[in-house]
Amino acid sequence: MSEDERSESSTTSGERSDPRVAVADGGTEQLTASVVGASGFAGGELCRLLTGHPDFELAQATSREYENKTLGYAHPNLRGVDLRFSSPEDLESVDVLFASTPHGVSMEHIDAFRDAAGTVVDLSADFRLNEAADYDEWYDGHVAPEHLADATYALPELGREKLEGADLIASGGCNATATMLALKPLVDSGVITPDDRVVADLKVGSSEGGAGGGAASSHPERSGVVRPYAPTGHRHEAEIQQELGLSLSFTVHAVDMTRGAAATCHAFPSERVTTGDLWGAYREAYDDEPFVRLVAGGGGVYRYPEPKAVAGTNYAEVGFELDPENGRVVAFSAIDNVMKGAAGQAVHAANVALGLEETAGLDFQGLHPVGSP
Amino acid sequence: MSEDERSESSTTSGERSDPRVAVADGGTEQLTASVVGASGFAGGELCRLLTGHPDFELAQATSREYENKTLGYAHPNLRGVDLRFSSPEDLESVDVLFASTPHGVSMEHIDAFRDAAGTVVDLSADFRLNEAADYDEWYDGHVAPEHLADATYALPELGREKLEGADLIASGGCNATATMLALKPLVDSGVITPDDRVVADLKVGSSEGGAGGGAASSHPERSGVVRPYAPTGHRHEAEIQQELGLSLSFTVHAVDMTRGAAATCHAFPSERVTTGDLWGAYREAYDDEPFVRLVAGGGGVYRYPEPKAVAGTNYAEVGFELDPENGRVVAFSAIDNVMKGAAGQAVHAANVALGLEETAGLDFQGLHPVGSP
Amino acid sequence: MSEDERSESSTTSGERSDPRVAVADGGTEQLTASVVGASGFAGGELCRLLTGHPDFELAQATSREYENKTLGYAHPNLRGVDLRFSSPEDLESVDVLFASTPHGVSMEHIDAFRDAAGTVVDLSADFRLNEAADYDEWYDGHVAPEHLADATYALPELGREKLEGADLIASGGCNATATMLALKPLVDSGVITPDDRVVADLKVGSSEGGAGGGAASSHPERSGVVRPYAPTGHRHEAEIQQELGLSLSFTVHAVDMTRGAAATCHAFPSERVTTGDLWGAYREAYDDEPFVRLVAGGGGVYRYPEPKAVAGTNYAEVGFELDPENGRVVAFSAIDNVMKGAAGQAVHAANVALGLEETAGLDFQGLHPVGSP
Amino acid sequence: MSEDERSESSTTSGERSDPRVAVADGGTEQLTASVVGASGFAGGELCRLLTGHPDFELAQATSREYENKTLGYAHPNLRGVDLRFSSPEDLESVDVLFASTPHGVSMEHIDAFRDAAGTVVDLSADFRLNEAADYDEWYDGHVAPEHLADATYALPELGREKLEGADLIASGGCNATATMLALKPLVDSGVITPDDRVVADLKVGSSEGGAGGGAASSHPERSGVVRPYAPTGHRHEAEIQQELGLSLSFTVHAVDMTRGAAATCHAFPSERVTTGDLWGAYREAYDDEPFVRLVAGGGGVYRYPEPKAVAGTNYAEVGFELDPENGRVVAFSAIDNVMKGAAGQAVHAANVALGLEETAGLDFQGLHPVGSP
Amino acid sequence: MTEAECVECGGTVALHDDLEIGEIVDCETCGAELEVVDVSPPVLDRAPELEEDWGE
């Protein structure tokens, strides 16, 4: 099929027509989507979500390593999907392109991506920061800084208005997402201010490392660890600084789970607060959020946020506890790094950007009991 | 609440009208369902499935221990569900009652259950065997043998016709389900006959033990085990004998996962078969089955059935390998014991019995990557 | 009961002879030891250590539940030990009695314990704090406060001189031990002072809960967790305050391992330090310590303390990292809670108290690779 | 360095004097040992065992990748060992050389190995089979078949006499070891004969794959699996056939543990046996074996062999159950694949070969509780 | 310390001195739970099966 045929076969994206129209008038027509980096962990989840999404049709999934193999070859849960990986060299024209490639790849191909799709959602860090200078400081610079001003940070809980109609969306970092969801109510309500000391101590699963592997992530070495893999200076600090205006003390540990990121934030407000104040702040921030569950105390086995309770879902559990001794606020959050921290957040943001039902395609509730998912 | 009040409070099941009608004429009306034993593991999954099911409304969920607490108190993934546990003493009148109680409870309450609902699906062993004598041999007898003749074994892959319109359905045992799915194509095709020797070696997760616990299932003792917990004489042999006509050598091991049952069946056909014969038998048996995936060989990381690839889903992975040395057929299957082995199978059977879309409410595809779910 | 009575009741250590003499003059004579609470997790480790110890003979191991059963019945690794549990009512007279019972039991039986043995090592919190008032504040009071002044805190790294000849030894809390080992060099060197803010974020294994179990520690619920089980106000704060003079912000998480406690301490010194200063402080503190390994940075897979690297051993791994952004010092430590945090520490302290070779019986080096031990 | 220089530089093995003499006359002199392949999993365990062995001094540990790095760089538990990896090109002259390299390496270097040491213990398959033809059938042939006749199979439970004085020792395969220990009593006692059908269904840990790794053994993919990795045709069948005279139906599954191999053998004796017969056979076979523990039935949590109960040790747990239905004997065994299945077996065999105390250096009893080691 | 033979496996079971009828001991070899049915000389029998919950 030639380039021409392909673009003609796409009814919605031609001429950069607003894809939202297609849905608005009847809801039967579907948007086409492609996933670049579909053999990866986040890419596989994108494929799962998009094939189950009422408004999307998965048109293309790229992989260089598995070109021409079925999606099920790399992702056993997708054995039922009738699609084969294709080369990222041959991008089809679609309504939305999701790029789920390692840092540095999207910035190199951003022109081709935006050419191929009216809406581009990038899951890497390549378009998360506003300033090229930040990329010099935290990453290895940027090769397409002219796109930075176009990009919108995806996490809808930080403000969904600016996402509406966005055409370049930067999905947030998983550890940044977990941390910001725990702290945002404290910032919004003024309980903590930029000068207050905040320690964020994270515990994350092995899928954060991607499908690649390496000696440290082999099963015998990675099993059972509580390994401080970023004792200081994790790059996600940059996003948090930018989005919340907080400069944190950040430490990330690898623990023995595959999915999940749990943030424990120790904050020291300059003024004493009560538990009631905290409930007020958290409810204010999240009462209307479809994907945030407040979990703070109560009874039973599950009293605070736990990653396994949200595994496979786009939910975040958020909670807190007040230390009566010294006024410390301990804010917790738990997400699935590949979902709320990556593919789920990306689809959620695309839903908002394109005017779809916000929760469309993201209705999985998670499992109980569940081991170490 | 009296019987009368109860039946009035039910809008759809009044007069024992065929509940299937409600759906047939338009699809907007929903069937009501209750779950007895809803605080348990299988009961929690039933609640998850029914609240996400297009044709069901979860009207009641019972628990003695958690009466008046929200479902989310026991099952953190159900925090969003607006329902509280009620007492099993006060059964509401509904279209379908799912009983997910320990062996022996349903047989005691079966009259009340059938009174409360036109269709009863029982997840225990209480109505799986056809003969009262079997309960004397394998269990501790039966107190309501008069219902045994009414009961239909749930596993649709063993024959869905007899399920249509069934009003007492006995959901199969999880280990029996895994084993029978692996072996059925060999039996149907005549590759193995009742006289052939078959060893079934199972590996199962800790949720098979239910929410109760006990010393052997405490985390420190249960983690990391390969524990032969039923070296011989597992009760599920009785169902397999009844449904497949095979007398197996059955051994069940507990391994370190929460969900999952994997069967490895070593069969010694009296006549040599080829891999082609086997593919023929398995495709014949399962090509039209919506919840069976054949996985046998091929490349990549996932070449044979694995429980983690189906965790949280109603799918069974089934596969085989031929031992060229001695003609042995090794048949594998993997299921999620709480889903295909319990709650999923029960909903699947209810769908068939009530004439609903067979896969309704059972569309979760599973996760990749996933650890030890 | 007076000191005199106590020594007379000891049949094996004859004539109040200093038990250390027995070993000094030839090394062939062994000290007798008993373990009260031997069916528990820490008690089982005590039995393992004492039966493998060159200077001890395990004379008695008590259990009410397993009376008359072999040690191997409760502890499969002790199947080779030719001893049966006996009742704690019938204490034999021995040189050293190790009490490994839940909080509150030792204080009740302390007279009987000291009667039975010249040296008592208690693993509970019953004799860790100096003041009866502390027990009112942090625990449920104390019934034998007159013994508190006799007791010596066991952790030898906090000062072994006072342990020499001690006859009532209080083995430290596991989480307190991990935390204090991480912080002690910073305190000793003056890098942090009592006014500096210190957050201690711990990750611990399920064996901390003891052999008892309960719903939250059943395998399906406890697997895969990152569960904040003591968000604030853990009782071990009291010991740390007493021994290090620091008032911490303490938060403890349960993670998916059976053994292990890992402390991440975030400290904010009022004056900037260099990495060299820190190395100086840690080497000064631990260069001569037989059971502390400094692990900070370097290459390979294991760059910071990890509990799995010390599982089964009496070692502590201790390390640190300096955050160049804000001068934060992140101090790490990792121990096996049942060993360095309980049974190993107790034997280590007994070795010191009785003038034995300090490392006797504690030579296991740990395993590599090792999963989640 | 020439042959002459090498032997001169060795103080203990000079003139190829019988190394056993050194020990016999006084016990103070130690034998020197080297480990080729010391950065690997089995090699690391050899280093741990040899440095803790009363009669050995670890003189050399080779690694190409980690040359000049300390042993602790690769093996965190060996941080206290004062030795650096050296090149396998520069073999020192020692009393015993342990080769722990991948299949095919030893056969290539066997002349150099035997030159360097009077006793060579090889952990690979290179010298396990008696006939060069077997290597053509099961492996990729053999390049030094002239040494095969010199080699003795290591597993002492199969006969320790032939090991005495052996100078080329072939340590058995881990899965073969587990299987043979389960079945040997049945073979010796005539309960099963070569014509009887035996199915061996194994469950093994990830360390069997060695330190190398690969996609399938990355943590996210390998966690939680019950993966049939050798459904049929595992190479260890060859050793079992040779040593026990049995032709088995062999299937090996990867399960979620790092260490451990558990064999479940389903045997169908042609004549009925009683439980008493079986106890007789197993006690006859193993009553005098220092490293075999019989575990069959009884009460408590641990009733049958479990790999976690022997993790880190050289013990094998062996047990059985009789199926009253069909006369099947289910024989179980559990070992630590890196210990009894590799490094421990090798040291055990060396102890026997050199006339040392048979259990020397192998006294670790294992841990309880222990997770998934 | 007296001894008795295990009825299950034939192994030797070591017994403490103040043995009482009805006590339950386990066999060191096979782990069977054995009931003391006589004391002089000691005689052991298989203890009544306590159908214990054991896992799944």
Added chain:
Amino acid sequence: MTEAECVECGGTVALHDDLEIGEIVDCETCGAELEVVDVSPPVLDRAPELEEDWGE
């Protein structure tokens, strides 16, 4: 066996005899990777950081 001081932690690093310039050794105390920049007497410097992939 010669020795040198680690530039990272001040610990003593044991060195083998036929040391060559450019060799990388690790410090036993702190694990730092050190480059041999001179041999007689031996001098060590911090080895150029290999930005190794290490986990997540």
